[in-house]
Amino acid sequence: MISDLTKLTLNRVPPAPSLQAFNAADELALQRLQQYSNAEGPWLLVNDAFGALATALSVKNLDWWNDSAMGREALDHNLAAHKAAAPRIIESPTELRDQYRLVILQAPKSLTLFEWQLSEIGKRLTPDGQCWVLGMVKHLSRGHQGVMQQYFSSVDPGLAVKKARCVTLADPVPKQAPISAQEYSIDGLTLVALPGCFSEAKPDPGALAFLAEFDQLPSVDRLVDLGCGNGVLALSYLRRHPTSQAILIDESLQATASAAASAERNGYPVQIHHANGLTRLGLSAIPLILCNPPFHQSTTLTTDIAHSLFKQAASALSAEGEFWVVGNRHLNYHKTLKRWFTRVTAVSQHPKFVVFRCTVPKP
Numbered sequence: 001m002i003s004d005l006t007k008l009t010l011n012r013v014p015p016a017p018s019l020q021a022f023n024a025a026d027e028l029a030l031q032r033l034q035q036y037s038n039a040e041g042p043w044l045l046v047n048d049a050f051g052a053l054a055t056a057l058s059v060k061n062l063d064w065w066n067d068s069a070m071g072r073e074a075l076d077h078n079l080a081a082h083k084a085a086a087p088r089i090i091e092s093p094t095e096l097r098d099q100y101r102l103v104i105l106q107a108p109k110s111l112t113l114f115e116w117q118l119s120e121i122g123k124r125l126t127p128d129g130q131c132w133v134l135g136m137v138k139h140l141s142r143g144h145q146g147v148m149q150q151y152f153s154s155v156d157p158g159l160a161v162k163k164a165r166c167v168t169l170a171d172p173v174p175k176q177a178p179i180s181a182q183e184y185s186i187d188g189l190t191l192v193a194l195p196g197c198f199s200e201a202k203p204d205p206g207a208l209a210f211l212a213e214f215d216q217l218p219s220v221d222r223l224v225d226l227g228c229g230n231g232v233l234a235l236s237y238l239r240r241h242p243t244s245q246a247i248l249i250d251e252s253l254q255a256t257a258s259a260a261a262s263a264e265r266n267g268y269p270v271q272i273h274h275a276n277g278l279t280r281l282g283l284s285a286i287p288l289i290l291c292n293p294p295f296h297q298s299t300t301l302t303t304d305i306a307h308s309l310f311k312q313a314a315s316a317l318s319a320e321g322e323f324w325v326v327g328n329r330h331l332n333y334h335k336t337l338k339r340w341f342t343r344v345t346a347v348s349q350h351p352k353f354v355v356f357r358c359t360v361p362k363p
């Protein structure tokens with residue numbers, strides 16, 4: 001086991017050389033593990049963003065549960081670069097083992113995702129097992145504290161080191177009510193959102209600004225919803241064009257599961273992919289791509305992912321195809337879109353959001 005993460009060369013996906021692929025809470029957990037006596041597996045890592053802990057630990061009987069396709073790509077890359085043993089990949093709680101002696105979980109931003117994950121972990125600890133919740137002090141909110149106290153009788157916050165904490169949870173509280181998906185109605189559809197899915201409780205204002213322009217969209221036989229979340233854009237399109245074939249893509253498992261549930265709820269057959277953008281899907285000559293791109297990755301604000309999705313959309317589009325994208329006015333997407341498309345037209349008058357129609361992709 002490696003205790004000093006700075007000794008490893010760890011990459012993020014997408015690559016961001018100026019940003020670390022781990023945080024001080026990961027380092028704190030590795031220091032604590034040096035003195036941890038209950039060292040027998042199985043262990044479980046949850047939300048190990050870029051696989052830093054899995055690469056450093058490289059122990060037997062290690063499971064790895066992460067919602068993100070970008071996280072999975074980073075894990076594969078970092079393991080290969082360090083010739084580290086691969087953990088067992090978990091994509092759904094049904095694949096978790098019955099009992100773990102130690103769970104190390106990076107606290108997610110979404111409280112409902114945190115609650116859902118803790119509820120699944122609480123059922124699966126050995127009697128002497130512990131769950132360590134890692135996070136930077138500024139990201140561990142009162143809400144996170146409340147959830148930990150709801151699911152565990154013993155919550156020891158420990159000392160903050162380098163503005164990070166490793167909270168020790170033990171003695172799970174039994175018999176909690178199951179966490180259910182949220183539902184809301186919009187544009188004649190019922191949308192289902194599982195814990196951690198984007199716009200879980202209500203529609204995103206950017207998506208609403210986009211939907212207001214949907215009557216202007218071309219009628220096509222095939223479309224892609226890139227970064228589909230719960231599927232609001234593709235399903236709203238299908239409501240207007242029910243014979244089209246929709247391909248929905250998201251890098252979050254909770255999003256793709258929500259999109260599948262929403263499609264079923266509204267009776268639309270769709271194709272869904274859990275993937276980091278379009279690059280590995282081999283899609284081409286697409287006549288229409290819709291996108292409400294992300295502007296953050298976990299707690300880091302970034303337009304890098306959006307820019308890379310624009311580039312991917314340009315290469316997957318047919319020569320006459322159209323890429324429609326919504327963005328916050330201040331993000332100034334117009335400039336980046338012009339790098340990949342010959343014609344970029346703003347089609348909305350919304351004060352906060354701009355909807356762009358992009359055509360004639362550049363080779």
Ligand SMILES: C[S@@+](CC[C@H](N)C(=O)[O-])C[C@H]1O[C@@H](n2cnc3c(N)ncnc32)[C@H](O)[C@@H]1O
Pocket residue numbers: 070198199204206207226227228229230231232233249250251252255275276277278291292293294295305
């Ligand atoms: C702003 S949300 C939009 C969701 C939904 N389309 C809507 O309008 O409510 C962006 C979505 O893109 C997804 N995403 C982020 N990076 C991605 C990537 N590299 N590939 C595919 N999806 C990605 C996020 O998980 C999130 O669901």
